[in-house]
Amino acid sequence: MATYQWFLLIGCLMLARGLWGTPIAHLPFTSAMIYLAVGLALGPLGLGIFSFDPLETAPLLEVLTEVAVLISLFSAGIKMPVPVSVPRWLAPIRLAWGAMAISILLMTLFAYYVLGLPLGAGVLLGAMLAPTDPVLASDVQLRHAGDRDPLRFTLSCEAGMNDGSAFPFVMLGLGLLGLHDLGPYGLHWLGHELLWGTIGGIAIGGACGAGLARASHALRQCRPSHEVLDDLMGLGLIAVAYGLTVSAGAWGFLAVFAAGVALRQTELKLAARCGKAIVTEKGVEPVQDTISANSLLFKEHLERLSELTLVLLLGGAAVVWIDDWRGWATALFLFFVARPVSVLAVLGGGNPRSRAITAWFGVRGIGSLYYLMYAINHGLPEPLARSLTGITVAVIMLSIVMHGTSVTPLLDRFWRR
Secondary structure (H helix, E strand, O other): OOOOHHHHHHHHHHHHHHHOHEEEHHHHHHHHHHHHHHHHHHHOOOOOOOOOOOOHHHHHHHHHHHHHHHHHHHHHHHHHOOOHHHHHHHHHHHHHHHHHHHHHHHHHHHHHHOOOOOHHHHHHHHHHOOOOOOOOOOHHHOOEEEEEOOHHHHHHHHHHHHHHOHHHHHHHHHHHHHOOOOOOHHHHHHHHHHHHHHHHHHHHHHHHHHHHHHHHHHHHHHHOOOOOOHHHHHHHHHHHHHHHHHHHOHHHHHHHHHHHHHHHHHHHHHHHHOOOOEEEEEEEEEOOOHHHHHHHHHHHHHHHHHHHHHHHHHHHHHHHHHOHHHHHHHHHHHHHHHHHHHHHHHHHHOOHHHHHHHHOOOOOOOHHHHHHHHHHHHHOOOOHHHHHHHHHHHHHHHHHHHHHHHHHHHHHHOOOO
């Protein structure tokens, strides 16, 4: 397709999505399913107007998916309820680390014994597919900064954390394949990538978010008439937190999510001290004159644009998996075995209906695609790269269809009860 044709296609889809936003929201499927259907219709399985090889475009796709995930993680972070409390965050923490580790283990065993992949490839595949997605899962996540629905909070917080917590296991898989140095007895991986990568990412991102909130608050207090460009400050915080964390050898995805959480938490605490916010039993009522409140809408628009573009492109890569049974088998095992078993294992008691909904809505998407491109660009052998690409693309597409068709009826029924 020529460049102007891409402009026409994406522009028409954006106009249609904007004009029919309310009717689409009430349909029994998501907007991602519409983009995927258009991509399949125009791709090699349909009219054949466009197609692309993910291995050949891996460098570009890595950048596009990286940016999409970063924006989505920051948006999820600034929508987290205030204040942070251990009882509220305990369930998503268990999901983001405990359930993800169990899921990776189960997927590794499945890949090794059923798919016939090497052990390192099994770990890598499990790490790529274990984290839930903050981009495509917007329909089951917090809708706005004041949304206090516990189910949506759990799913949003899990997606915000596990995109970063999966990175050490991606490096472990690459190390077992001989593409990354794990150190003697894996001590480098354990100390630097697992422990420091996680703790450092959260600490650096949290410090950046809290620091910007305090600087902005001081500036607004000293010079109330001074114009502050909140959108640019939000984007700048994403870039600075990510850049500093990666340069320190920690995981930038965790840092960006932590920066968003710390920014909003600190802003509202400072506003409450000045009498510009109300502290209630449910938390702190949101105020408008903050970076998090004013930049959220812009970030959500960028998130929708990235979702449209990347899901549309998936239709052009459909040929890499349509004839491979391994993609179908992996998706079914992940959705009906690995995800439910891992979630139910770590959540234990609680509302059984809530646990069942959480176990089902483990949406896979752009985050998994980013990890795949990252592995390819770090020297994954071509035959293995093509196998993992076919499996990953199949899982993402089937997740869009299966979770997209069930999100509205299941959540509506859950809320009615």
